[in-house]
Amino acid sequence: MTESTIIETAEQRILQLFTENKTLLDEGAGSLLRNHREVSMKAFQRMGIPSRKVENYKYTDLTKLFSLENYNRAFRPTSFDFDMQEVFTCDVPEFDTHILFHVNGWYFYQNRTDQFPKGTIIKSMKSAWKENAELVETYYGKIADSSADPLVALNGAFAQDGVFIYIPEHVVIEKPIQIINLLRSDEDLYVTQRNLVVLGKNSQVKLMFCDHTLAIHSFVANYLTEIFLGEDSIADVYGIQNQHNGTAYLNGLFVHQGRNSQLITNTISLHGGIARNHLHVDLLGENANASLYGLTLTDKDQHSENFTSILHSKPGCHSNQIFKNVLDDSSTGAFTGRIHVLPGAKKTEAYQRNNSVLMTKAAKMNTKPQLVIDNDDVKCSHGATVGQINEEALFYLMTRGINENEARLMLMFAFAHEVLANIRVEPLRQSIDRLVNKRLRGEVSRCHDCKLECIR
């Protein structure tokens, strides 16, 4: 079969899956949501599975992934008998979090949500469709545009569950909310998850997404999170991705920011077969501030891409992006960043940087930092480097009696630390520091304090 016929059959299979399971998918959803699902599927049919000829997917090949036939789908929640809260505790000292589990894209029924302040809503997306229909329908699918991206469309078409978080006005949640997404199955699985986070005026929240795989089977995960930041609100979003090499992780984070709101995202990719993070931020209010950071460590034949786009549409907004890659063995990496400043967005400051270190001959890095500026009152810059550890710095350390290997590690760690330094939860930062340190030494395949046995 030629590539185009493979893609065609894959697209037909997806359509068939959609029509056959339509009733199951629509369970509990109101007419607006059903409509959104319908529109998303149509959009997907129009765009199809993106090949590398599609500019936005130039550096990540998804056709192979979607042409595999033996993936099952998690149309129903997977059942577990044991108490997850007991089994899993991220045992970081002084690091206390609210823990919410997802298994194969489904909100875990034993999640405890009783300790949140009054007015806060934290529940499964599926029940929110029923119980908070009005609220959900105001934001759902409004931030991530199904007609613009085939993966968003696919998520919109197949999304059944995820977490819905609503923080009312003036509520500050001090303890980070840790959302642990587990993949566990006895067969190869395709997983869809859809989250929606709405922050009311002047509220604050810290979210931490941890992604793990608990089975030897292959997974394709299509996750999408929409975050709406109301006026003066602050959101920290940390993502730690630690999956085995059989996992393809396609993650979307779409944010709308209101006036004076602040966003920090920090994506740490430690492991994963194929990882593609799509970050999209619309700065819709004046003086909004967005900082996007990412660190990716890849080895073997892993592939990772960070794809960011930031839209400045109002005056006085700031954005800053720093993405770093360390590529070992025959891994490949990609970075695509786009800053778009619209005509009215005066006094914009937007910066973007991608630095990569290639450790071996076979490793490969593609980077595409883009600026689209339609306004003269801006300060924008971008930069990209691909290179190696500085030989002079290495030599300097060695003259101080540090052996080469150790010196190299020190420099690598220093390289990575610029990203890690931006984590605002101190105990978390320390723990990730340690984790990255161990990862660079090749000693760790999982969070060292975690009791779960993630299989590589």
Add this chain to the structure above:
Amino acid sequence: MDNQNTLINEVTDRDYRFGFVSDIATDSIPKGLSEEVVRIISAKKEEPEFMLEFRLKAYRKWLTMKMPDWAQLTIPEIDYQDIIYYAAPRQQPKYESLDEVDPELLSTFAKLGIPLEEQKMLAGVAVDAVMDSVSVKTTFKENLAELGIIFCSFSEAVKHHPDLVQKYLGMVVPPNDNFYAALNCAVFSDGSFVYIPKGVRCPMELSTYFRINAKNTGQFERTLIIADSDSYVSYLEGCTAPMRDENQLHAAVVEIIALDRAEVKYSTVQNWYPGNKEGVGGIYNFVTKRGLCKGEYSKIYWNQVETGSAITWKYPSCILAGDNSVAEFNSVALTNNYQQADTGTKMIHLGKNTKSTIVSKGISAGHSSNSYRGLVRVAAKAENARNYSQCDSLLLGDHCGAHTFPYIEVGNQNSVVEHEATTSKIGEDQIFYCNQRGISTQDAIGMIVNGYAREVINKLPMEFAVEAQKLLQISLEGSVG
């Protein structure tokens, strides 16, 4: 600030200074493109069989291709059947001295500020003036011939040096390279041919002035420069075009081949008619320029100052195939009114220890859009490759756009690739500082723009640098220049 705005408006409102049509009879074939037309062009030029085959192959490929749509450009529909593909001045005299040249032509060049005789005497530049598509005047040919240098029109080269043409034509830009290159390969009428023999250092700057003249005539230039081992040449290309309301298509191809230790410097000042203040008319400049550093230690430099054309689609590129080869791309692109430019470069590193540098300075004013699009690719075998790219954009006015689309693909561990870009406007503090020292806002803008572009302009040969500076001034400074 108000003062500055008035000034910018003044600048934006400026009309094209070189707008006129000179009245020289031309010999054209009917509009339209078909296999027949390709054959007619080839027959008219009395070309050997291999050229006709080359053209037909390109034409057939072109039929299967589509206009590229990935650039940040809005290109109106182009009717390729509404273009005359061949036009040559009716008289084709071969002059030995300037007295014999058609006075009309001489005065045209005088209006452009390119006095042939003066250049001949003072600057020592050999000028191969291309009027429409056939070369009508070549000077200094004898001097160059003594050294074994071949500098002639493309048709002459096909007649007298078919072996060289056959060997190198299409080596860097093959007929199936892209839509416009294929079109050019099929219908190109004339152009320049340069061959520098082994070990020869070309004693003067070689220069060609292009000029689109007959109405509705697409101009398809073809330039081929071959620098044999240990040779050096500096080639200058400059162009201005008369005012016209209908859009004109210009799809040129330039190929440069540098063999072992050869060095080629290619400088362009491009000032085609950019359309009027409302964006009506102007030249479409869809050019494919590419150099091949074929031999070891070879060097190719692209220097360009782009101020004209309604739409520019141009990416002078280098393939660094030879070990230790070096390539440079230096560019100033200025857009005003409704001009659009999508320009940049490709540096493809294939050989070991290859080095490339990219310096791109964009200036956008009025309602224009100015994009830098570049690719730096380091192949797995290109060990110790080094690239440094810098692309800065300067915005004048809040209706214009400046965009940067760099692509960096690195395939091995011991290469270093760096890219940086900034976008800003002229700082109010900078202007204030100048005002404080008694320099008017107008002069201050001129100074700052020229200072900003200096890095690139300094790379141009003397004769060109002066013209380029003047161009930037008249393009931006309104009353000045």
